Amino acid sequence: MMHLSRRALFGSAAAILFAACGAPPPTQAPKPVEPAKAAEAAKPAAPADAAKPIAKAAPTPAPTPTLPPVFTPVPQAPGTTKLLMRVHWAGSSFNEFQKIINDYNATQGTKDKIYINLERFVAGQAGPIATFIADFQAGTQEDIYHLGQNNLADLAARNFFSAPTMEVQNYIKQNFLDPAVRTGTWEGKIMGYPTENQPHMLFGNTKMFQAAGLDANKDMPKKWDDIRRVAKATTKVEGGTKTQAGFIVHYQNGERITVQRLMFQFVNGAPLVDLSKTPPVWDVKSDGARAWTELMANMYADNSLSADLGPDTITWPQRKGNLISHDAFAVWFRLVTAGQPGILEEQFTAPLYSADGTKTGNMARNYHFLVSSKSKEKDLSWLHLKWMNEGPEFRMQNFQTHVFGFVASVKNYELPKFFPAQMKTAFQESISGPNQTIMPVAKGMNEVFNIFRDNHDALVLGKVTAAEYTAKVDEELKRAMSQAYG
Amino acid sequence: MRAKVVSLAPSRRRMSGGRLLGEALSYVFLLVTGALMLVPLLWMFVGGFKEQWEIVNVPMVWLPAYWRWDNFVHVITRSPIATGFQNSLIIVPIVTVLQVITSVVGGYAFAKLRFPGREVLFVGVLSTLMLPGFLIQIPLFVVVVQLGWLNTYQTMIVPFLLTPFGIFLMRQFISGVPTEYLDSARIDGSGEIALIWRIVFPLTKEAAAALAIFVFISHWNGLFWPLLVLRQRDMFTLPLALFTLQGDYGTYYHHILAGATIAVIPVILVYLFFQEHIVRGVTLTGLKG
């Protein structure tokens, strides 16, 4: 009877396979690949990849590329306390940041007696909360967090973070852009250093304007009727299929959809949310708010929207659409790294205006460095963050600007070097204007994003009318707020 | 009463015309289905060798112009895949062996041992399958933390010593074994434990092998639990490493596909290995029921 053999089979199979794979484990090394967008959900449906022109000619065999050097962490110096910092970046962004951390550990760190251990989130941007909770319960959470403000309110309300000293808070207030500071403020306390800024502009493709007999310099739309008109004029339908959409919609990403609506409503004098009340009151029903919904519905009716061509992460870089409103980071992540050649120079940048074309403004939303309330080394954490975020070097802010293409959050902010001249001017004028809003710091934002995403996706595919959208979103938002604050 | 031998080879009989047509149609159907099954897998294998643009190009690029082994090199050297591989290779076979043993023993108890209350107790075991896995896992995580088992091998093994799924499976298959065979062994003086060892295990080889394969594969591919309890990269198992790869590389499909290919190789080998064993072996069905 072969009854023993099964056990032996397992054992020997395991042994053989184990032996066969003798590669030694790699050292804890970050991954040096081209950057993938930091704030993107790690959803495969949104390729932010380097797509070459379609129908490339027969390719010549590419030489094996030399991989860029990997910045392995420097070893911990004796006498230093180890702090854990986690970020969500990928590829060469992480690699470049590791370089900065290495610098710190080798120089200032030895003076501060701090060693920073840099790690990456495991769960990715789409959902770190589960692991945050797990870590928090287990006491294995990082000392220093780098987070956007979406979850700030929910986490801060649950005593997840520990605010810095008044001295640090005052420094932040004095040296950083006011909107960028407000996105990190909870119950009057400034919770951490803003690491970058993401203002929002309207982009158009000058070549597509030309092809439609227009001139971007003169015809870049201000009034919403003009947006509709230009979108219609720059939509191309060939043989029954749409090949170019006049207006690129954000699709399947709740955060971007909400940001876009926030901006449009803000400049139109109908702010999306009123934070002075508890729970906050969202407005999609006022005339100013409904004007945006109707704009989308009308553009759908004109067949000018891009939803059926795929997500904006492809339609924009692949020249499938013309107008789009987006944050600053999109320039690097969509156009420079993933876009077809030349697309950056074709962009014309302009601010958003109210429906009547008279008022304009901009917004801020940020990431912050924050310290865990359960950290055993809070003072040391803030000591390190001082080096990382304070002037004159403003290391983190400069890093974000020149590696990611964000706009810096310090008062004398810099714009990314690769922005074309017209783009720089447009951003500069818009950010320095008096009319600035922020992404709300409120609880339940994730649910808000989901609500806007699901309903907006239906709207831009023509599955619901503007009136249906308004009624549904209003009801769902009320419910979400009562659940988050109740 | 003779033991009956049923092998994978069917009995030899002259085939009628109708049967031949049936055979032919079967082959055609299998060919089409087989092709459909294989295409995504092959696409994944080949994709691991392509450059990114070759994957997303219109029109389709079937084969890469240049077979990029460096995708694999890149993934192995620059990502946690290699350590993940090793960790999985330690943990998963252990779990598989343990689960097969406990499932056969447990399944046998519920199928053949007679004791009052057996059916109710069995339903109790079965009911545990119905609670969504991940919601047990959060409180379980808290338990594991109290035990200080976070980030260790035992936390990947001990909670999986036993599986109601396996017990259920073995119970169903063992209940098809005629009881007289066992009783006659008892009369011959066999102790209960020896009974299990000498008779039950060999009789259930086919089902136990199938269970082993399922357990191996589902544990090889398990993601959520390691995500919760493994907090450091050098302890990651392979699917977790693959998941971080996807996060790290965003949408660099050529690397993701290369990583997925690497992740699949041992499972294919295990399956191939077991196929050999099953085909080579003979299934004893015992007496006519």
Added chain:
Amino acid sequence: MADETRTIRARRGLLAPLGLYGVAAREAALGYAITGLVYLFLLGFVFAPMLLAFYVSLTRWDALAPLSEAKFVGLQNYTDLATDNRFHWSIVHDFEWSVKAYIGQIGLGLLLAIIVTNITRMRALARFIAFSPFILPIVATAIIFTIMMDPTWGPFNQTLRLLGLPTSRWLLDPVSAMNSAVLMIIWKYAGYYMVLFMTALLAVPQEYYDAAHIDGAGPIQTFLKITWPLIRPAFLFISVINVIGNLQVFDSVFIMTGGGPSRATEVVVLLMYNTAFTNFRYSVANAMAVILFFIILALTVFQMRVLKSDHAG
């Protein structure tokens, strides 16, 4: 003779009150011992967490604060869910998914198993190929299919275009998203079910088929009168496992669609996950889990009634 010696040496009955003596007592003792060990394990690793989950569903807890601070609210989570339209729809989607997946996986699996056990050549090869989708990690499978289903450059649509057939928007359109995702899961598991069915089919003694053939029975009659009764216990198992698994689907939907577009594929466990981990309403998610548990329990009992085998073990 051996019998009598046995009876004399039989241990004085621990189980005598149950009416068990001698050999029967030994058998039962072992049965209880094994069951006891199983339950001990389950107590620690399943029942205790399960009870905890039940308890949490009666509180308001966000999983961040210590559990001792969770506020007891009785059945409020359940009454909230009773009026929660989104939760109701998630159950509908769950059923839609499960029915389609059941038919596809079990139907195709059984069909393949019957065919493969009846062909004369290449059985092992056929089995290997059909099973191969199962071995891929779900992350990889979901990613691969999402890529392949891209409406513009994905191989599926490109092939359809080449053949002159109409293309689909697959995962990006609310109408086709559910079917596209189910297609993936059927592809992945048909081979798995085929192997399960084959194991059951191969245990049917060949002589039954021979006898039926001699008696002139056609294939359908053979199946109904011989195959089906003998594989019923196995079919029950397979059916129950399938329903339990499909009602709890999460990974595939999470990676492929995230519940969209426009909630077309939002199934219960996905909604649970979002409720717990993006909305910080962990205890409400637990209440959802409890409700789902009872649904699954009811369906399992139903299946066991309908598919109950005639001989007891």
